[in-house]
Amino acid sequence: MPQNLAELQVDRQHSRAEQPEVPNGVTRQPVDADGAPAERICARGATTERQILFLPGGGFTSIAGNGQRRFAAAISQRTKACVLLTHYRLAPEHPFPAGRDDGVTAYRWLARQTKAENLAILGDSAGGNLTLATALKLREDGDDLPASLTATSAPADLALTGGTFRTLKDRDPLLTESHRKLVYDSYTKNGTIDVGDPLMSPLRADLTGLPPTLLMVGTQEVLLGDNLALGDKLRKARVEVDVQAWPGQVHAWSLVLEEAPESTMTNDQIAAHLLRAWASVR
Template sequence: MADDDPTGVTGEDPTGVTGDDKTGMSGDDPTGMVGVRLMLGSRPRPVGWAARRQRIEEVGTTWPVADDIRLEAVDAGGVPAEWSTAPGAAASDVLLFLHGGGYCSGSIVSHRSLATEAGRAAGARTLALQYRLAPEHPFPAALDDALAAWEWLLASGYAPDRIVVGGDSAGGGLALALRQVLRDRGAASPACLWLVSPWTDLTLSGSSMTEKDAADPLLHRPYLDELAAAYLAGGVGRREPLVSPLFADLRGLPPTLVQVGTDEVLLDDAVRLVRAAGAAGAAATLQTWPGMIHAFPLWNGGLPAGREALAEMGRFVRRHLD
């Protein structure tokens, strides 16, 4: 998620939903989104990086990881990471997952339910990366860590055309930046990219930044502006293609699936990216999900649309791996 969680949820029940049913799928809420919105609006926004980081972990773990997932901590080229494996995952195939959080929050823990179920859908092992966060570690620290993990996978014997790179929000932007570095080095690209609500424009110039502000419970311009400033503390311009891949040369982009909700301020970041990729002759597919919010597959445990999005991702990935 590009935002940490704004809910202010604390205590043993991070959902803000009362009773035994925390799915958000009561008879009058078949999409589950009412329950998720209630959860996200149940507390004030946290203040400070530490509180924001704690909050995104609380909300991201609302639904537990499935019992059949096997987890293993690993050092991926000097970067903390976690393997997750669902039954039937192909040993040769990897999803390199880059979490969201606006480059300033988010973790393996906060995005574990998304990363693990994405691997299940893709039929691949997932390597979730704990890249360094701003403002302590501004650009290019996160990109350097993603590149280190990529090189570690290759050194471990994984073929580039058996690796999928994916992420949500800032993680989606980071996945695109990693691909740019590989292309500029003349290195092989991943088999395909999977981007959920990608943050592709740190200039915040998309019209949905204003048009969707009232609908989006997570992201708003002032907060995104704060995140961008923290990430680019070294003075890098916001139109730099490695931080705003919307402005990158997208020729030769590997097959890319972009998934986005209609109720998020970053809607135009996704739409314009796919349009630019098409203009560059690249194969990019856009899927929009009515009524869904930023990084909605994160709550796939309670959102049927989140599970449907992961199923679509799985079909896309398997098509390009097979």
């Protein structure tokens, strides 16, 4: 994870130089989702009758690459739905609410092709935050909501002051204090944007009316406490929610497809959640 702006620029240079790749049997089509650049990733046998809006992670600052493409392909293979990997605008050049607004734009683009009941929104890390924030903005604007939401390793409160930021800081090798400061400063325009805005920090929002939601978090990441609290708040709002705290896992473990069997198991759980939600609206 980049620790400062200089490292972020190097990280972006590497990402731009990366040749886009997807697994065999998977197609990748660059698309313009009403101004939000994206890639439609479809495994063999997948269709656009059901589609998933995928908002990738990267601390609101990093460019999505082949790791996110492989993850999108894995979910498409399991669900037979095409996945729209959205390259939303990045901070610090584009702080809040640019990324969320691009998520809303891409969702509405999909909703003109596929009924909302056949859509889902999925995000990891910062993309998990954007998944929830996008859904909240859609609800606020009166849009038809998707069948389900999935957020893995999501920062639910951008104040970054939850208890496990203290108790697990020595166990989380990825979300270090310097990386968290980079994310906070970038997305909040050096603290000039209020992190209390519920569309920035979903833990502070009224969550009533959101669709069935899956939250996944590792027990070794500093975001554990916020995700558990978010699950409690969703239950109190009478939202159907499944909160999974994965023992021994660190931030964004679901993307480590080749290296960890837990990643494969996680993606099986995500696919099962999506398929159950779609089946329930039939």
